[in-house]
Amino acid sequence: MTKSRQAEKNTREAYNALVEKIRYYNERYEAGEPEITDYEYDRMMLSLKTMERENPELTGDASPTKTVGAKVKREAGVTVTHRVPMLSIEDVFTKEEVRAFIQKVRAEEPEAAFAVEQKIDGLSLTLRYTDGKLTLAETRGDGFVGEDVTMNALVIPDIPAKIAETDYLEVRGEVYMRLSDFDKVNEEQERLGKKTFANPRNCAAGTLRQLDPEMTRKRGLSFFVFNVQDGPERYRASQTEGLSALAALGFHTVPSALCRTEEEILRQIDRIGERRGELGYDIDGAVVKLDETALRARFTAGSKYSPGHIAYKYPPEEKETVVRSVEVSVGMTGRLNPTAIFDPIRLCGTTVSRATLHNQDFINTLHIGIGDTIVVYKSGEIIPKIRCSVPEKRPEGTEDYRLPDLCPACGRKVVRESGMADVKCVNPSCPAQLERLVINFVGRDAMDIKGFGEEIALKLVREGFLSDAADIYALSSRRDELLEKKIIGLEKSTDKLLAAIEASKKNDPWRLLAGLAVPNVGRTMSQTLLSHFGSIEKLADADLEALLEVPDVGGVTADSLLSFFGSEAGKMLVRKFAAAGVRMEGEKRAEGGRLSGMTFVITGDVTHFPNRSAFSSFIAANGGKCTGSVSKKTTALIANDAASGSGKNRKAAELGIPVLTEEEFLKQYGLDLPEA
Secondary structure (H helix, E strand, O other): OOHHHHHHHHHHHHHHHHHHHHHHHHHHHHOOOOOOOHHHHHHHHHHHHHHHHHOHHHOOOOOOOOOOOOOOOOOOOOEEEOOOOOOEOOEEOOHHHHHHHHHHHHHHOOOOOEEEEEEEOOEEEEEEEEOOEEEEEEEOOOOOEEEEOHHHHOOOOOOOOEOOOOOOEEEEEEEEOOHHHHHHHHHHHHHOOOOOOOOHHHHHHHHHOOOOHHHHHHHOOEEEEEEEEEOOHHHHOEHHHHHHHHHHOOOOEOOEEEEOOHHHHHHHHHHHHHOHHHOOOOEEEEEEEEOEHHHHHHOOOOOOEOOOEEEEEOOOOEEEEEEEEEEEEEOOOOEEEEEEEEEEEEEOOEEEEEEEOOOHHHHHHHOOOOOOEEEEEEEOOOEEEEEEEOHHHOOOOOOOOOOOOEOOOOOOEEEOOOOOOOOEEOOOOOHHHHHHHHHHHHOOOOOOOOOOOHHHHHHHHHOOOOOOHHHHHHHHHHHHHHHHHOOOOOHHHHHHHHHHHHHHHHOOHHHHHHHOOOOOOOHHHHHHHHHHHOEHHHHHHOOHHHHHOOOOOOHHHHHHHHHHHHOHHHHHHHHHHHHOOOOOEOOOOOOOOOOOOOEEEEEOOOOOOOOHHHHHHHHHHOOOEEOOOOOOOOOEEEEOOOOOOOHHHHHHHHHOOOEEOHHHHHHHOOOOOOOO
């Protein structure tokens, strides 16, 4: 292969890899579970646009630069085709790009005026009104097909069910959550022991798509109108006048300023940016749009974007502050976790005063010590992170912080393994490790013991009732002592928790494995391992060669398992769980069953089984096995959304693995559902 052809091949591979990454992250964002910040996503999109500009032959109609949102997954109501496409707005990141847009318009329309508005960070929604009544509320979806969420929209206070307008009217706006409402929701989630939301946008997206409108009403969503999609001319001719007319009908409209000069536009963008932390809700930019809507069609930016608009995206908000102390905690694996405590600052509407320092390498690289000035920013608008220190502001005599040589919880010497970043306490009796381990053990991703919260776990460890996780199953023998010391509560509460502990003995053994906190062995890997070996005892006896035969198990995971089950502490735990009557074997795989020798992967929601774990057990009972990822050995991927762009679906397509819905799977292999 010539050098030029090899370069072309490398460019295409890099381009395809970037496209796949963007599609994946976009899918997670639309699902309300973003894995990277908006800023990081925007940088990736800029890189893709640059590659396409330099290599136009790579660009296809399915490129993320030409498509909107993600494919709709039916969760609330039914899907609906938009009468007017719900397109995106082209993002720009510099004032020079804003000026270029203005100058492009002014070259053809010297007297054009512009509306400058806040870019609300929420979920786009279109409302249709017929004879003054709200008849349909639809999410954006892929820009052409969305979801009908009318019942949920009707319980949002900012959305009028009726308006004083008899002509057909269609408006578009943004569903969002105020920071105060978001805080209340997360406080309630914590109180109930449920997972908290990462940021208000995720919470708003998940809430709007709830099947129960009462949940939507209870959580408290808000709504701003920012555009008229269709309707009488008096609403559509001018952006600012149209918003005023909508406000008179009872709509909450996005704050909008009419600007006529380049200087006015840039000043308004700065003014909005300066007020970001005072608004009470999240914004991530300022939208600049032609006020006279009839002119917009003349200034297109591609099929993905609404014409006559741009969105100036603000960089992540960041501020300087001073480190006052470093707090070191100990995780369930013994890892020392340093946290910087600094002078409180306001970022994105909330006060923050602490951020992780990760490990000693991170501290050394950024040169952070007590008394240093650091720059803190919000990752994903919710998680505070340290970007850097400010060397010129370092006080004389200040040195980089060093993690302690002794464990802050037990006083034993800590170690740092060669080639590893983490510093660990290796004392198996360390109380801090035990506290975190017990909290993990009883949690939803492990033994899922209802009513066994963090507060009770800490009390039991600190009062000496637990020396390891297996002691949980000896608590019933100490009932009188528990009642005397009121560790759990009164008699009714104590007996209820003891009953839940007893019931957990019947759990699928993968939950027991997940609760042991073996490094690199979480929920999914535990399911894969138990599906392969069938029991905790067989897994504990497996050698390196046997472990490496399991799909997704590499050298690091195998070493972790061998180290745990080869230790005296690990062997003792297995014996104690078995003696307590905790289930150690999974569903026996039927010899010669209909699925004998077959391997399946289940992804997405299931409808005929309580959960994927129950589905996996059903497959095992018929002779097959389930793994956590698609490989050449996979017989079929079971996914009710066969058109999903998820990683498993893409891998199956790449390897030619068939994708079956539950119905197709049961029919193809002649299986009947188990009796309820």
